[in-house]
Amino acid sequence: MSWSSNEVHLASRPTGYPDAGTWSAVTVEVPEPGEGQFVVKVDHISLDPAMRGWLNDVRSYIPPVQIGEAMRAMCTGSVVASRHPDFAVGDAVAGTFGVVEYALSDGTGVTTIDLGVAAAPTWLGALGxxxxxxxxxxxxxxxxxxxxxxxxxxxxxxxxxxxxxxxxxxxxxxxxxxxxxxxxxxxxxxxxxxxxxxxxxxxxxxxxxxxxxxxxxxxxxxxxxxxxxxxxxxxxxxxxxxxxxxxxxxxxxxxxxxxxxxxxxxxxxxxxxxxxxDYEDRFPEAVAAISEMIADGRLVARETVIDGGVAAFPDALLGLYAGVNTGKLVLKV
Ligand SMILES: NC(=O)c1ccc[n+]([C@@H]2O[C@H](COP(=O)([O-])OP(=O)(O)OC[C@H]3O[C@@H](n4cnc5c(N)ncnc54)[C@H](OP(=O)(O)O)[C@@H]3O)[C@@H](O)[C@H]2O)c1
The missing domain is CATH 3.40.50.720 (NAD(P)-binding Rossmann-like Domain)
Incomplete structure (x- = not known):
């Protein structure tokens, strides 16, 4: 079995605002996971102002997205097939899967998330x-x-x-x-x-x-x-x-x-x-503190969720720079 994944890839590096020429819509076949791998069905994609910087071929805190690659993005999703000891089918997860519908992962940088604590968009916002x-x-x-x-x-x-x-x-x-x-x-x-x-x-x-x-x-x-x-x-x-x-x-x-x-x-x-x-080791401390504040009402976690799937990504990203969002801007897949 394989999964057809509609994706947004980087087609060319923009100057100024990204436009239609910046992106290409691509469909990729995601194969069965090998030993130590699993497949994630992405349900929400985080939109971040920093994405614009990731398109520039310059020295930064993270390498640039390469032309022809899926656009980098943090996501939430669920595991649909697994041969990984730490991730089971049905687990809700967060990771940098990209602007894709399905992703093959070896678990690097992936965490399981508890949807009983907060819904997926919050795991990309206040708890993300x-x-x-x-x-x-x-x-x-x-x-x-x-x-x-x-x-x-x-x-x-x-x-x-x-x-x-x-x-x-x-x-x-x-x-x-x-x-x-x-x-x-x-x-x-x-x-x-x-x-x-x-x-x-x-x-x-x-x-x-x-x-x-x-x-x-x-x-x-x-x-x-x-x-x-x-x-x-x-x-x-x-x-x-x-x-x-x-x-x-x-x-x-x-x-x-x-x-x-x-x-x-x-x-x-x-x-x-x-x-x-640089604070990754201490994320659990912040997740614990913020989830407690959400639970007792001291912190309101708000998200603006846009529908439209991966095809809506190019416009949704521009929305950030126009201020369409209140709270965290998230794209629903
Ligand atoms: N240092 C880090 O590790 C790190 C990590 C994550 C994010 N960040 C940075 O944190 C900042 C906020 O990110 P976010 O994810 O929370 O985005 P966000 O604030 O949810 O969205 C961007 C907001 O910026 C405002 N904006 C856009 N253009 C503007 C302009 N020309 N002048 C003034 N305000 C403008 C808009 O609100 P208005 O309607 O109010 O204009 C828009 O809603 C960004 O600079 C991002 O790069 C840094």
């Missing part, structure tokens, strides 16, 4: 890589303390919404930045102290009004002008956590660096980048 990013970025890099003022950008997104709620649970005053009135209203609903709509408000001015003593921790998901506005409003000893810079991922030329970096000197502040995969 983005939740891990929020947890370790905030605690280990941001070193937040109760009573501090925490600012987070892309606050209504996957990482940002978990960052904001973890910081609230730690007793911090939390300010979120997001695009549009609906996202701002949701951030208030989940307990943020303040929310700024960067599309209709002057972020620099608003920050000075609502945080006159400055920001202790800025969790940066977007870079660009918002990073500059945050740098201009630091408090002495502030920590700027560089998680991502989604505002520039599709730029064809590099934008000038932060104009306000001298604030780091003035306020004795630090700016530190991090990559979540």
């Amino acid at each position: 890589m983005t939740g891990m990013t929020a947890y370790f970025g905030l605690h280990d890099v941001g070193r937040i303390k109760a009573g501090e003022t925490v600012l987070v950008s892309a606050a209504a997104g996957a990482v940002g919404s978990v960052v904001a709620q973890l910081a609230k649970a730690e007793g911090c005053r939390v300010i979120g930045i997001a695009g549009g009135p609906d996202k701002v209203a949701w951030l208030k609903e989940i307990g943020l102290d303040e929310a700024i709509d960067y599309k209709s408000e002057n972020v620099l001015r608003r920050l000075r009004e609502i945080a006159p003593k400055g920001i202790d921790v800025y969790f940066d998901n977007v870079g660009g002008d918002i990073l500059d506005a945050a740098l201009a409003n630091l408090r002495r000893g502030a920590r700027v956590v560089i998680c991502g810079a989604v505002a520039g991922y599709n730029d064809e030329t590099l934008a000038p660096g932060p104009k306000r970096y001298m604030s780091l000197l003035v306020f004795r502040a630090t700016m530190t980048g991090f990559v979540v995969f």
Whole structure:
């Protein structure tokens, strides 16, 4: 027996936004698993801003996706055939299977997930890589303390919404930045102290009004002008956590660096980048903490799930850069 898998492969490297020429639709026959292998039927695919970076042929924290390969993506799915001692038919699993319908795996990087704890999309969001990013970025890099003022950008997104709620649970005053009135209203609903709509408000001015003593921790998901506005409003000893810079991922030329970096000197502040995969050994700690918070209602895990299967991947990915999602953006297969 074999499984026909519709897949999205990288056809050519884009400049600027990916377009129709970037991708090819391919059908692959996935064979019976050999000894130590199993086959997964993918049910949900994670959409991540970083996917754009994985298309560039540059030195990074992870090798680029090669032309002709299935697009890399984190997924959830179920085991449909197995000759692996640790994975049985029917197990729910998460792993980097790609933008595919079926995947052959030897178990590397694959974990079993408990759908009784949370539904599959949450295992790609608050209990998945983005939740891990929020947890370790905030605690280990941001070193937040109760009573501090925490600012987070892309606050209504996957990482940002978990960052904001973890910081609230730690007793911090939390300010979120997001695009549009609906996202701002949701951030208030989940307990943020303040929310700024960067599309209709002057972020620099608003920050000075609502945080006159400055920001202790800025969790940066977007870079660009918002990073500059945050740098201009630091408090002495502030920590700027560089998680991502989604505002520039599709730029064809590099934008000038932060104009306000001298604030780091003035306020004795630090700016530190991090990559979540360096914390892999400690993911169980974060999964335990976040699932407990979901269970007792201290953390709302929200996902925006798009239908349409792997064929919908190219458009769904662009949706991230347009901000179509509240919470984690997931594609249903
Ligand atoms: N360091 C790591 O290990 C690591 C791991 C995972 C993710 N990340 C980074 O974390 C950040 C958030 O990722 P995520 O998965 O949680 O995505 P997300 O926040 O769920 O989705 C991206 C959001 O970014 C906002 N956005 C898009 N273009 C923007 C722009 N030009 N200016 C301001 N905001 C913009 C949109 O929200 P609005 O509607 O509010 O604009 C959109 O919903 C990304 O930078 C990602 O690369 C880093």
